[in-house]
Amino acid sequence: MVTMLAYLDHHATTPCATEVLQAMEPWWRQSFANPASRLYRPALEAAAAVELARRRLAGVLATAPDTLIFTSGATEANNLALRGVAEAALERGESRRHLVTLATEHRSVLDPLAWLDRHGFPLTVLPVGPDGLVDLALLEAALSPDTLLLSVMAANNEIGVLQPLAAIARLCRSRGVLLHCDAAQAVGQIALAPDSLGLDLLSLSGHKLSGPKGVGALWRRPGVALAAQQLGGGQEGGLRAGSLAVPLIVGLAAAAVLTEAERPQRTARLAALCERLWQGLAALGGVELNGHASLRLAHNLNISLAGVEGTRLHQALRRQLAVSSGSACSQGSPSHVLAALGRSPQQAAASIRFGLGRDTTAAEIDQAIAAVTAAVVEQRAAP
Ligand SMILES: Cc1ncc(COP(=O)(O)O)c(C=O)c1O
CATH class of the missing domain: 3.90.1150.10 (Aspartate Aminotransferase, domain 1)
Incomplete structure (x- = not known):
């Protein structure tokens, strides 16, 4: 047998869920125009589909559509958030340089932070307890007037542990520290509203929530300074150059709505x-x-x-x-x-x-x- x-x-x-495949289907062949072309109707329709997807994804996160930047996945969103904040701080002549994270973060957070550590942004990697949770007193002690950003994931991809994000966000807010959250494993799985939680940046990925691979997004609180990490066209408000992956973006939004509804x-x-x-x-x-x-x-x-x-x-x-x-x-x-x-x-x-x-x-x-x-x-x- x-x-x-x-x-x-x-x-x-x-x-990928059947409903998601169906939502993406027309955008591969029938309506394949580049949303940046603008001068003819199919391109405008593609641009409208992207904006509808942005609104639908924003609805799932209970946030405003213009806070979302589409990327190729959570890896890119994490790199854009971490390196983007550091570079923007340098450009502004901001004195804060210190970065903090947890030992249990995904490599797509740990590696860009280690790179920044080698380039003038000292990094503290905090241990976690035997249950995988961060000790809030230890975290508080690690934040200094020099701390620029803390990165803590919402849900761990190996052990599933949920960090106390609301308490962490309150702490960061009181110290003027930016809070980035890798939520690749959490969006659609737990209630997550980055605005009301008090986060500053949040990364998500399509293929972790019954959506397609190769697409994700970075949510950014308005006013958080970010330097683009991919230069070229002016897409996504100049923060992420490159032709928009219309079918994947439509699929990401459909998947997020479906996963959240279920x-x-x-x-x-x-x-x-x-x-x-x-x-x-x-x-x-x-x-x-x-x-x-x-x-x-x-x-x-x-x-x-x-x-x-x-x-x-x-x-x-x-x-x-x-x-x-x-x-x-x-x-x-x-x-x-x-x-x-x-x-x-x-x-x-x-x-x-x-x-x-x-x-x-x-x-x-x-x-x-x-x-x-x-x-x-x-x-x-x-x-
Ligand atoms: C917590 C976490 N962050 C980031 C990623 C990377 O996501 P993506 O495959 O969309 O780049 C993953 C996926 O392995 C993950 O589990």
């Missing part, structure tokens, strides 16, 4: 499935949850398994389950997130990240429990 692969890696990417029911259903998965796996014994037990995304479960070797475990699972290991997939090095929680390289390797999605079924969860149980029992019997 051939077992179907159960896709439980929705933090890596999500399948959120209450989906969250409850996936939380129940995650609990079933956890109960099924915890029965094995020697299973530790990575990340806070309740302050986490409803569709995330990340565990470390005692008495098994990571490579063998994932080799045994790979034909039945699409899941992620505690190794950064590209380099095979142990996850910096699990390391920040205090996990050893061996524990990190013997970890599994499950990311459930809108199409995940109870049968797939039972398949996952059975597959992991069989692999672990076999390895523990013959170490």
Whole structure:
């Protein structure tokens, strides 16, 4: 019997929803004009479609449309936010230079910040507690009159932990520190209104919310100075040059609206499935949850398994389950997130990240429990 692969890696990417594909469809061939062309009707229609998408995405974030800059994804949005703020500060002759972030951030935040650190913007990378949460007292102590910006993600892509953004935003506001939030894993998954939360910049990505790959956006509070990181045409208010990807932008907005509309029911259903998965796996014994037990995304479960070797475990699972290991997939090095929680390289390797999605079924969860149980029992019997 051939077992179907159960896709439980929705933090890596999500399948594009049928409704999203349908919304994008006309903009590839029939209405393919460049919105910047302006002189003829199809181009004006494309420009109108982009502006409608901007309004729809803004609606999901409860913000104004002109606060959104379309990008190629969250990586670009993060680079634009971080390098853009630093460069704008230099241009204005601003004396603040210090940057702060957390050890568990995504590489698309840590790497541009490390680059800035090498170019005159000293960086503090704060540790997190064993549950993945930042210690607010430690954070407060790290902010100085020289601090320009803090970058904290809304939801972690490995352990699903939700940082206390409202409290962090209040702290930043009281110290005159800009707050950037990588919300690639959070938009459409939790209620998130950057204006009322008191954020200054927020990054998001289409393919994490049942939308297409290759598109995302940066939300910017009006008045936050930003220098463009990609120069050329004057698109996106001069902040992001390049022809607009009309079908992808339409798809991003459709996906955000859909994901947000389905959120209450989906969250409850996936939380129940995650609990079933956890109960099924915890029965094995020697299973530790990575990340806070309740302050986490409803569709995330990340565990470390005692008495098994990571490579063998994932080799045994790979034909039945699409899941992620505690190794950064590209380099095979142990996850910096699990390391920040205090996990050893061996524990990190013997970890599994499950990311459930809108199409995940109870049968797939039972398949996952059975597959992991069989692999672990076999390895523990013959170490
Ligand atoms: C938290 C987080 N930030 C940023 C990114 C990068 O997103 P994109 O693939 O849209 O560049 C990802 C995706 O891996 C992510 O999970």
